Amino acid sequence: MTAIPLETLVTVFGGSGFLGRHVVRALARLGYRIRVAVRRPDLAGYLQPLGWVGQIHAVQANLRYQASVEAAVRDADVVINLVGILFERGRQRFDAVHAFGAEAVALAASAFGARLVHVSAIGADECSPSHYARSKATGEKLVLAAVPSAVILRPSILFGPEDSFFNRFASIARFSPALPLIGGGHTLFQPVFAGDAAQAVAAAIEGNAREGETYELGGPQVTSFKDLMRFMLATIERRRLLIPIPFALAKAQASLLQLLPQPLLTPDQVELLRGDNVVSEAAKRQGRTLAALGIDPLAMASVVPSYLWRFRKAGQFAQRTTDDGRQTTENGPA
Ligand SMILES: NC(=O)c1ccc[n+]([C@@H]2O[C@H](COP(=O)([O-])OP(=O)(O)OC[C@H]3O[C@@H](n4cnc5c(N)ncnc54)[C@H](OP(=O)(O)O)[C@@H]3O)[C@@H](O)[C@H]2O)c1
Numbered sequence: 001m002t003a004i005p006l007e008t009l010v011t012v013f014g015g016s017g018f019l020g021r022h023v024v025r026a027l028a029r030l031g032y033r034i035r036v037a038v039r040r041p042d043l044a045g046y047l048q049p050l051g052w053v054g055q056i057h058a059v060q061a062n063l064r065y066q067a068s069v070e071a072a073v074r075d076a077d078v079v080i081n082l083v084g085i086l087f088e089r090g091r092q093r094f095d096a097v098h099a100f101g102a103e104a105v106a107l108a109a110s111a112f113g114a115r116l117v118h119v120s121a122i123g124a125d126e127c128s129p130s131h132y133a134r135s136k137a138t139g140e141k142l143v144l145a146a147v148p149s150a151v152i153l154r155p156s157i158l159f160g161p162e163d164s165f166f167n168r169f170a171s172i173a174r175f176s177p178a179l180p181l182i183g184g185g186h187t188l189f190q191p192v193f194a195g196d197a198a199q200a201v202a203a204a205i206e207g208n209a210r211e212g213e214t215y216e217l218g219g220p221q222v223t224s225f226k227d228l229m230r231f232m233l234a235t236i237e238r239r240r241l242l243i244p245i246p247f248a249l250a251k252a253q254a255s256l257l258q259l260l261p262q263p264l265l266t267p268d269q270v271e272l273l274r275g276d277n278v279v280s281e282a283a284k285r286q287g288r289t290l291a292a293l294g295i296d297p298l299a300m301a302s303v304v305p306s307y308l309w310r311f312r313k314a315g316q317f318a319q320r321t322t323d324d325g326r327q328t329t330e331n332g333p334a
Contacts, residue, residue: 005031010205011072011114013037013061013105014082016044018162019119019155022198023082025050030202037061037072063101064091066108073108078205080117081105081143086132086164087258087266094135102139106146116150117204118143119197122190122216122277124154130271140214149211151204153197156218156277159300160194161307168264169229170236170311178241179233182250182265185226185242188276190218196290196297203293215288218279219297225273235304236311247274 010027014020015036027034028051038044041058048056061072063083073079083105085097102118109116124136143150157165173179197217203209223231226242233240245253251270258266283289290297309315322328 006033008077009033009035009075010078010080011035011037011076012080012082013063013069013072014084014119015047015080016040016058017082017084018160018164019158019194019197020082021047021050021162022160022194023080023201024056026195026198026202027205028052028055030206032078032205033057035059035072035076037069063104064096066104069101069104070108070111073105073112073114076109076112076114078117079105079109079114080119080201080205082119084119084121084136086269087263088131094131095138098132098135099138099142103142103146106143106150109150110146115205116143116147117201118150118152119201120152120154120214122154122156122218122279123272123275128271129274131268132272133275144212151209151211152214153200153204154214154216155192155197156190156216156279157192158194158197159191159219159304163194165191165228166232166235166304166308169232170308172264173233173236173238173240174311176240178243179229180250181226181229181242181244182270182273183247184244185224185229187225187273188222188278189225189228190222190278191228191300192217192219192290193298193300193303196295199295200290200293203295208293213288214283215290215293216279216283217290217297220299222278223300231300231304232308235308237313238311 010032015024016038024034024047034056036047036058038058039062041060044058059072061068085092120136120140123133124140125133126137128134140152159166200217229242251267254265254267254270257264279289
């Protein structure tokens with residue numbers, strides 16, 4: 001039987017990240033006690049107001065150090081692993097974080113008898129040309145070997161106020177007259193609101209997911225990269241050229257761009273773009289989707305304008321005409 005939230009301690013690895021803050025907020029609302037395991041607890045103070053005094057507590061942990069992982073899991077009833085990286089730097093390697101780091105979390109959860117929810121990514125595949133996707137697949141395998149009852153959640157691309165997708169491209173569009181469409185921009189995505197992915201994590205903790213199952217999380221729309229760029233540009237009310245770039249050329253450019261401190265693009269990300277990032281037919285058939293978890297996902301149009309307005313020429317002061325002909329500076333869909 002699932003313990004009532006107040007008595008349940010949940011350790012959230014990666015709780016300081018983009019998805020992490022949505023998960024922490026969702027769990028705090030449900031009344032769980034939350035231990036956020038992060039590399040820099042001193043920088044995670046912004047999580048505190050998401051719960052009541054003492055409900056959310058940050059501790060130091062690094063997935064690459066087993067002892068720190070064990071200390072963070074001790075006494076926890078549930079463990080959630082949201083840790084992921086988009087590019088490799090120093091000792092932060094895909095295998096170290098996504099595969100062996102995920103295994104370290106799972107082994108600790110198993111040792112302390114905690115339930116486990118592990119967040120992976122759509123596209124996780126041991127045969128993928130992308131190292132990111134291969135390491136995510138290895139991580140899933142190692143997690144299930146250590147905790148066969150673990151629930152695995154694979155989101156498509158996540159959107160929300162702090163996302164790195166729409167915010168990044170909108171930021172580039174402010175200065176650049178053109179945006180690249182890698183591989184022609186035909187890759188399909190099924191963007192999902194981070195708040196809905198967080199609800200899926202909560203549903204798994206509440207016992208609404210099947211143990212040992214892998215769920216694929218996608219939003220209500222399947223959209224090509226090109227259409228996502230058009231949607232973003234319409235939202236920020238800017239016109240930009242969309243220039244198709246073949247995969248090979250994008251990969252050559254990415255080999256330079258990856259040298260930036262915060263790479264705009266890496267060759268591995270170009271490889272990832274070769275495959276569609278959508279919920280599979282098998283997941284739909286077998287009921288391994290958001291709908292099966294009782295979640296009706298929000299559409300991009302109902303969320304994205306509420307935070308991308310700052311990239312409009314006049315920001316929050318941009319005048320807009322509503323459907324009933326009123327002039328307004330309100331943000332959000334007209
Ligand atoms: N965002 C998306 O569109 C998307 C799509 C599909 C899947 N996902 C998956 O969803 C999960 C969450 O993604 P996100 O967008 O929230 O990522 P994020 O904002 O980059 O957050 C990642 C978190 O992992 C932590 N972390 C990184 N390396 C660590 C290490 N060695 N030890 C401990 N913590 C470490 C980071 O903390 P620090 O401050 O210490 O770096 C941060 O809290 C990831 O597994 C990601 O692969 C995301």
